[in-house]
Structures are given as C-alpha cells and as structure tokens.
Amino acid sequence: MLLKGKKILITGVANDWSMAWAIARRAHENGAEIAMPYAMPALEKRVRPLAESIGAKFVQECNVQNDEQMDSLFANIEREWGHIDGMLHAIAFSDKNELMGRYVDTTRENFKNTMDISVYSLVDLTRRASKLMTNGGSIVTLTYFGGEKSVPNYNVMGVAKSALDSSVRYLAADLGGDKIRINAISAGPILTLASSGVGGMKSLLRLNAWQTPLRRNMTLDDVSGAALYLLSDLSSGVTGEIHHVDCGYSTTGMMPNDLKDTLLKALDNQ
Numbered sequence: 709m710l711l712k713g714k715k716i717l718i719t720g721v722a723n724d725w726s727m728a729w730a731i732a733r734r735a736h737e738n739g740a741e742i743a744m745p746y747a748m749p750a751l752e753k754r755v756r757p758l759a760e761s762i763g764a765k766f767v768q769e770c771n772v773q774n775d776e777q778m779d780s781l782f783a784n785i786e787r788e789w790g791h792i793d794g795m796l797h798a799i800a801f802s803d804k805n806e807l808m809g810r811y812v813d814t815t816r817e818n819f820k821n822t823m824d825i826s827v828y829s830l831v832d833l834t835r836r837a838s839k840l841m842t843n844g845g846s847i848v849t850l851t852y853f854g855g856e857k858s859v860p861n862y863n864v865m866g867v868a869k870s871a872l873d874s875s876v877r878y879l880a881a882d883l884g885g886d887k888i889r890i891n892a893i894s895a896g897p898i899l900t901l902a903s904s905g906v907g908g909m910k911s912l913l914r915l916n917a918w919q920t921p922l923r924r925n926m927t928l929d930d931v932s933g934a935a936l937y938l939l940s941d942l943s944s945g946v947t948g949e950i951h952h953v954d955c956g957y958s959t960t961g962m963m964p965n966d967l968k969d970t971l972l973k974a975l976d977n978q
C-alpha cells in the first residue's frame with residue numbers, strides 16, 4: 709500500500725491498453741484514490757467502465773487544448789478533494805501521416821499541434837496541479853528514446869519528446885522548493901492506440917525485443933511498477949530524472965552478436 713491515502717490525477721487513459729490505465733490500476737491497488745478524466749466524448753464508453761472498476765472520480769471530458777474543460781476539472785477536484793498528491797501525464801498526439809517518411813516534411817500546423825498537445829499540456833497541467841499540491845507531490849510523465857536519438861518514423865514526436873524531457877528538468881527546478889517532484893519514465897515501445905499511429909510500429913517491436921539486454925519488450929507491469937515507485941515516497945530524493953524502463957535498450961551501442969550475425973548473413977544473401 710505504497711500510495712495509501714494519496715489522491716492522484718491520472719490523465720491519458722483511452723482504453724485498457726493504455727499505459728495510463730495500467731498505472732491507474734496499480735496506484736489503486738496500492739491504496740490511492742484516482743481522478744480519471746478522458747480526452748473526448750468518443751472515449752467515454754471505454755473509460756467510464758474502467759474508472760468505475762477502481763472507484764475513480766472526476767470521469768469528465770478534459771481535452772488539454774480546451775481551457776474551459778481544464779478549468780472545470782481542476783475546480784471540481786479542488787472543491788471535492790481540496791488537494792492532490794500526485795499526477796500522471798500520459799498524453800501525446802501527432803498527425804499519423806507525419807509519423808512516417810521524413811521529418812524534414814513536417815508541416816508547421818502539425819508541428820505546433822504536436823508540441824501543444826504533447827509538451828505544453830505537461831506545463832499547463834503541472835501549473836494547475838501544483839497549486840493543489842499543498843503537501844508536496846509527485847508528477848510523472850511518459851517519454852520515449854526517440855527524443856534522445858533519431859528513430860525512423862518517430863519524426864516530430866521525437867522532437868516533442870526532447871522538449872518534454874527538457875520541460876521535466878525545468879519544472880523540477882521550479883517546483884522543488886514546494887516539495888513537488890517531477891520525473892519522466894522513458895518507456896520502451898509497446899502497442900497502444902497512440903503507438904499504433906507510428907509507421908512501422910509492429911516491425912520495430914519485433915526488432916526491439918531482439919536488441920534489448922533483457923531480450924524482451926517492456927510490459928505494462930514494468931512501466932506501472934516504475935510509476936508506482938516514482939509516485940510514492942520511495943523516490944523522495946528523485947526529481948528532474950528521465951528513468952528508462954526499456955529492458956536496457958538505451959544502454960546499448962550496438963545490437964547483440966547473434967542478431968548482427970543473422971542480419972549480416974541475410975544481407976550477404978541478397
């Protein structure tokens with residue numbers, strides 16, 4: 709019961725494949741009370757039953773680009789809960805037509821929209837949440853390795869993740885004095901609604917499992933365990949950090965020998 713009595717706002721649940729859902733469930737199992745808004749009306753039929761199964765509150769529409777909906781969510785939380793102890797930011801969006809091909813072809817409109825939804829939303833949500841974190845708190849966001857190195861097709865989302873990682877460091881410096889910590893989990897690839905929009909996701913997943921030191925892909929249990937640690941007091945001295953939960957992928961500089969030999973053999977036979 710690492711989160712016993714804590715009130716935690718979980719954003720980014722779209723369905724039961726969402727990483728945010730795995731984290732919401734794990735937080736609930738560990739004693740937290742959960743607030744669980746959803747992004748748009750079409751998602752309500754999936755999110756509401758999930759929320760009911762863990763007694764989550766504030767199951768209301770909250771598109772991060774809609775200031776009235778953001779105001780309403782935080783006003784309701786303040787009225788009923790008074791304060792919050794933790795928040796998960798698990799929000800990203802880009803036009804999937806630009807998550808394939810070349811980054812150089814990114815349009816201004818999609819660049820701005822991707823940055824607004826995937827990065828500015830962290831700043832906006834953090835400012836609003838921090839006002840209610842009167843006893844201190846912990847904020848966690850979800851990022852990806854494509855913000856550190858180029859990854860085929862990840863394109864503008866990689867650039868957004870770089871800005872998200874940087875925002876984590878700046879927000880940590882802003883809020884540390886109020887005993888509010890903020891960290892990112894750099895999750896390995898996993899199939900979700902959002903990731904299925906990235907071109908070549910299925911082949912990336914197959915190759916990724918071969919390339920990690922643990923020789924498998926990250927699971928929802930892996931990511932929810934790390935989030936539990938970061939949301940709880942176990943990580944009380946940790947802030948501004950990008951914590952990789954990727955089965956070790958980001959620590960390697962070259963694929964393992966068996967994969968390299970197989971690839972070279974295939975290339976030689978072409």
Ligand code: NAD
Pocket residue numbers: 719720721722723725726727728746747748751770771772773797798799800801825850851852853894895896897898899900901902903
């Ligand atoms: P997901 O599709 O389940 O979650 C993405 C969420 O973003 C959805 O709930 C969607 O409703 C929400 N969202 C999009 N636009 C929004 C808006 N305008 N307002 C409010 N919410 C909005 O997929 P996921 O993979 O669980 O994604 C969660 C986070 O994890 C994202 O930031 C994603 O980039 C990141 N991530 C994913 C992977 C992966 O391989 N799946 C790896 C590393 C990081």
